[in-house]
Amino acid sequence: MRRVLDSLLPLAGPAGLIALFAVIASQTVNAADDVKFRTAIVNVAIVVALYVFVGNSGVVSFGQVSFVAVGAFSAGLLTVPSDVKPGVLPDLFPLFKDHSISNPWSLVLAAALGGVFALVAGVPLMRLSGLAAGIATFAVLGITYNILTYWTRIGPGATTLTLIPVTTDYLQATVGTLAVLAIAFAYQRSRWGRQLRATREDPAAAQAAGIDVHRQRLGAFVLSGTLSGFAGGLYVHLPPGSITTNQVYLDLTFLTLAMLVVGGVHSLWGAVLGALGVSLVNILLQNGENGIHLGGWKISLPQGSSLVGVSLVMLAVLLLRPGGITGGREFTLPRSLRGRAGSAGAEPPAPAPEAGV
Amino acid sequence: MTHVQALIDAIGLGAVYALVAVGIGLVFGVLRIVNFAYGQLIMIAAYMLVFTQGWGDVAAILVAVAVTVVASLAMDRSVFRPLRNTSPATVLVATFAVSYLLQNVALLRYTYQNRPVGDSVGVLGGLNQAADIGSLHVRWITFVAIGTGAVALAALALLLNRTAIGLQMRAAAADFRTARMIGVRANTVIMAAVALSGVLAAVSAVILTVQSPQVTNTTGLSETIFVLIGVVVGGMTSLVAATLGGFLIGFANSFLGYELATQGSTSQTAVPFTSSVYLPSVIFVLVILVLLLRPDGLFVRSGRAPVERV
Numbered sequence: 001m002r003r004v005l006d007s008l009l010p011l012a013g014p015a016g017l018i019a020l021f022a023v024i025a026s027q028t029v030n031a032a033d034d035v036k037f038r039t040a041i042v043n044v045a046i047v048v049a050l051y052v053f054v055g056n057s058g059v060v061s062f063g064q065v066s067f068v069a070v071g072a073f074s075a076g077l078l079t080v081p082s083d084v085k086p087g088v089l090p091d092l093f094p095l096f097k098d099h100s101i102s103n104p105w106s107l108v109l110a111a112a113l114g115g116v117f118a119l120v121a122g123v124p125l126m127r128l129s130g131l132a133a134g135i136a137t138f139a140v141l142g143i144t145y146n147i148l149t150y151w152t153r154i155g156p157g158a159t160t161l162t163l164i165p166v167t168t169d170y171l172q173a174t175v176g177t178l179a180v181l182a183i184a185f186a187y188q189r190s191r192w193g194r195q196l197r198a199t200r201e202d203p204a205a206a207q208a209a210g211i212d213v214h215r216q217r218l219g220a221f222v223l224s225g226t227l228s229g230f231a232g233g234l235y236v237h238l239p240p241g242s243i244t245t246n247q248v249y250l251d252l253t254f255l256t257l258a259m260l261v262v263g264g265v266h267s268l269w270g271a272v273l274g275a276l277g278v279s280l281v282n283i284l285l286q287n288g289e290n291g292i293h294l295g296g297w298k299i300s301l302p303q304g305s306s307l308v309g310v311s312l313v314m315l316a317v318l319l320l321r322p323g324g325i326t327g328g329r330e331f332t333l334p335r336s337l338r339g340r341a342g343s344a345g346a347e348p349p350a351p352a353p354e355a356g357v
Numbered sequence: 358m359t360h361v362q363a364l365i366d367a368i369g370l371g372a373v374y375a376l377v378a379v380g381i382g383l384v385f386g387v388l389r390i391v392n393f394a395y396g397q398l399i400m401i402a403a404y405m406l407v408f409t410q411g412w413g414d415v416a417a418i419l420v421a422v423a424v425t426v427v428a429s430l431a432m433d434r435s436v437f438r439p440l441r442n443t444s445p446a447t448v449l450v451a452t453f454a455v456s457y458l459l460q461n462v463a464l465l466r467y468t469y470q471n472r473p474v475g476d477s478v479g480v481l482g483g484l485n486q487a488a489d490i491g492s493l494h495v496r497w498i499t500f501v502a503i504g505t506g507a508v509a510l511a512a513l514a515l516l517l518n519r520t521a522i523g524l525q526m527r528a529a530a531a532d533f534r535t536a537r538m539i540g541v542r543a544n545t546v547i548m549a550a551v552a553l554s555g556v557l558a559a560v561s562a563v564i565l566t567v568q569s570p571q572v573t574n575t576t577g578l579s580e581t582i583f584v585l586i587g588v589v590v591g592g593m594t595s596l597v598a599a600t601l602g603g604f605l606i607g608f609a610n611s612f613l614g615y616e617l618a619t620q621g622s623t624s625q626t627a628v629p630f631t632s633s634v635y636l637p638s639v640i641f642v643l644v645i646l647v648l649l650l651r652p653d654g655l656f657v658r659s660g661r662a663p664v665e666r667v
Contacts, residue, residue, distance in 0.1 A: 060446050124649055131391065132652045135589040139641035139648075146637045147629045254453050261450040304461065304468035311458035315436070318451045322443035 011185040013331025014272035015178055018044060021276060022174040033283065035239045038173050040279035042234045044272055045177040046252075047259045049227035051271035052184050053220045054260060056193060058200035059129055062253055063121065063137030066144035067225040069248035070117050071110030071232025073148060073155050076164040076243055079106045084163060091152035103167040107176070107233040114229015115222050122221040126214055141253060149245045160244045168237040176234045180227050184268055187223055196220050262317045264324025269331040274324065278310065285309040362493050363615035369499035371608035372506030373564050377584040378603020379513060380557035382596045386530035387550040390437055391445070391585065393452040397459035398555060399577030401428050402562035404463065407476040407572050417480050422559040429555030430548060437551075456578075463574035475573045478566045485567055498567045509560060510600065513553075517596075522549050530596070583610065590647050592654020601656045606640070613639055 018041065025037040050064045077092075082100040085092065101109065121140050128136050149158050168176075187193045196216040199206040207213060236243050255278070263274020285306035291298045301309075317325060377395070384392050405421035412420070436455055440448050467474045484498040517523035522545070528536040529546045537543050558577075565580065566572060584603045591602015617633040629635050630642075647655055 054446075060449065125645070128648060128652055131589050131593060132648045135586050136645050136648045138586070139644045142641045143638045146635060146641075150632075150634045151629055254457065258450050258453060261447060265444075265446060302465070302469065304465045307461040308458060308465065311454050311461060315451060315454040315458065318447055318454065319436070319439050322440055322447045324447075 007189075009332065010268060010330035011182065014269050015181055017272060017276065018177055018181065019174060022170050026170040033287070036279075036283045036286070038168060038170060038238055039235075040276060040283065041170070041173040041177050042168065042231060042238060043256070043259065043279055044275040045173075045180045045231035045234060046228065047256050047263075047271045047275040048177070048180050048184050048268065049224050049231050050256050050260055051265070051268065052187060052227060053217075053224035054257075055265050055267070055271065056188055056196045056200065056220050057217050059217065060134045060257075061137040061221075061224075062134060062257070063125075063140040064224055064228045065248055065253040065256065066121075066141045067114040067118055067228035068232035068235065068252065069144055069148060069245065071114045071229030072236040072243055072248055073161070073232075073245075074113050074229075075106035075110040075233035076161050076236035077155060078109065079103060079165050079167075079237070080161070080163050088163070089152070089156060089161075091157075092155075093153050096154070103165060103237065106237075107230055110233030110236075111226045111230035114232065115226035117229070118222045118225020119218075122218045122225070126217040126221055141249070145245055145249045156244075158245070160242050162242040164236055164241040164243065166237060166239045166241045168234050172237075173234060176230065180231060181268070181272070183223070183227060184271075187220070188268065192216060192219055258314050262314050262324055264326035264328045266328035267326050267330045270324050270326040270328060273326060277325065278314065281313050282306060282310050359619070362495070363612055365493070365495055365499060366615070367608045367611035369502045370611040371604040371606075372503045373561060373568075374580065374584050374587060374607030375506050375600050375604040376509055376557055376561045376564070377580055378588050378591070378600045379510065379596065380554040380561070381581075381584060381588055381603075382593070382599035383526075383550045383554045383557075385588075385593055385599070386596055387526060387533070387547055388433075388437060388441075389445075389533075390448050391452070392432075392437075392554075393449065393581065393585070394432060394455040394459065395554070395558060396577035396579075396581030397456050398425055398429055398432070398558035399562045399565065399580065400459065400463060400572075400574065401425055402559040403478065403566050403572040403576045404476075405559075406478045406480045406562065406566055410479060414480050418559070418563055421562060422556055425559040425562070426552050426555035429551050429558065433547065433551040460574045460578070467574075475571050478570045478572055480563065481567050482570065485570070496568075498564065501567075502564050505560060505564060509557065516553075522546070526550055583607070586644055590644055590655055592657035594654065595657055598654050598656035602654065605655070606644075609640060609643065610636070 021037075022041055025034075025041075029037050046065075046068055049068075050061070053059070053061055053064065077089075077096055078099065078101045080088075080100065082098055085097050085100075089097065121137075125133065125136050125140070148155055151157065155161065188197070195206070195211045196219070198209070199211055199213045199216060203213060232248070235248075256275075259274040259278045260271055261274070262278055263272070264270025285301065288299075288301040289303055289306055291300035321327065377399070380398075381392060381395050384390055384395075402421040402425040405424045406417050409417040409420050432455060436451055437448070440451055464474070481498075481501075484501055485496055487494050487496050488500075515523075517527055525536065525541045525546050526549060528539075528541055529543070533543070536546075561580075562577070565577070583606050587602040587604075587606030588599040589602070591600070591605065592598030614633060614636045617636055617639070630639055651657075
């Protein structure tokens, strides 16, 4: 029993942190900051989806935000009420123009499209590695952005898609993100997850042991695409219920990659900690721009300094801890709490320690 | 005749991209760092041209070169050196962070003064006028870009092949550890490469600001992204291949853009890839195809690239 509980600890830790974050935020945060905190939770989902591929395979991808974009636009487009669509989006294909679906179905659709797109892109691209893979996945992002921005038959084009129902409240954001987290955890503990991690540590040895690198990478890529699409569905339903293609392009790509690296690329705990940490710093600095009241004084940071501050914090973390905050380790309890069980004998054999680099 | 026009413009853009590619390739060769923040060195040089307006063209350019070299060295000392032995992903994200930091610092200039983003530059503005040769309509800066590109590349070739520091840089690029063992001073070589890449950033900035005299906090960003793609497509393991890759992506961008604009559809609902607005998609599809066929690089002789891990 204890061993089962121990093996679930790397899931329970991050999940507990997300839930705690959501509960505290939903009870204490004022209406103005509400959106930022809900966005922070959805960011965790996006970063965890990114981690499923980048963290497990060790291959850097700049393309996962394309799947977020596809999920976001499909979920958004199909939940806009169909009676207003012909007016605001006259060029759409009839299939999209005349139909609308409910919020849960839009999330399913977003996940499915993200997965299918990742499969189509992944079959050729997963043969690449290193810089070539990075550039090729970036090319996928560029193509997705370019076509979404100009082809008005499948979306709003260069204009803002509005009137999307705002359905991602704290509950949906949290439950959705926890689901993504659980799937990511189950995957990295599975046979396929471990095979992929083996190829990350030593590709030649893994191949010699009979692991098909291309297939394992493709599997993770598709799973990551599915989760990214789903996270995009959560993202698009955040207030104020609108989206542009620029929101799901370079900035989000760099932000989510930076969150993952700052947290620690090789662990789920790192993905969650990095996403929540960077989001929190960002929110604090943004509020600093509007002024913080401290014992009667109002201190305000200069406008625009929050972005400078976030980049500085990221840089500082990378310089001080190049392996990220977690150094690639999964969540564990502090030694004092682990003590009792351990003192009865030797430490219970750890369930295959996660490889940390 | 119009195709000749498109060809000349394409060579002009290719020359600028080739200059940027050399700057990125030099640092990659010695340090194995993909410097995403290279575009912000170009941005710094461009802002120096803004700040020194009225000093005369020569002084403005000299100041821009000097400041950019210092900035390049500072970037190496404060970020690259501490991260020298960490994973490529960490270094790459660190250069993103530097890039974002500098872009946002530049943005502060406009939020403080509460005005729209952008400053205009007038250095060498006369070169923006067009020379008419028959029915051709070529801006002088296009010739200057091609000429500067050729001269800079020739000078670099001389430096790399005929001087001691050039030999050391080539040795370090081939095998850094062995080069150190036989007495190449690592920091001297790195500083030389980093300083040279700063000079090239400033030269690129001068040409870019003549071509489009508006400087913003994102000046140099899209050029860097495209050149990074071009450099990987060309082949990062060799400076010549990387430079050719940079030239090719600039050339393709300009030439295909022209062809799509004259042949393609102009309808808002045109099918993707048939209108000039889809130029980036066309380029990216070509990039993916090349990478799939020649993952080591288009201009790297197959079999000569170091064996890549899986």
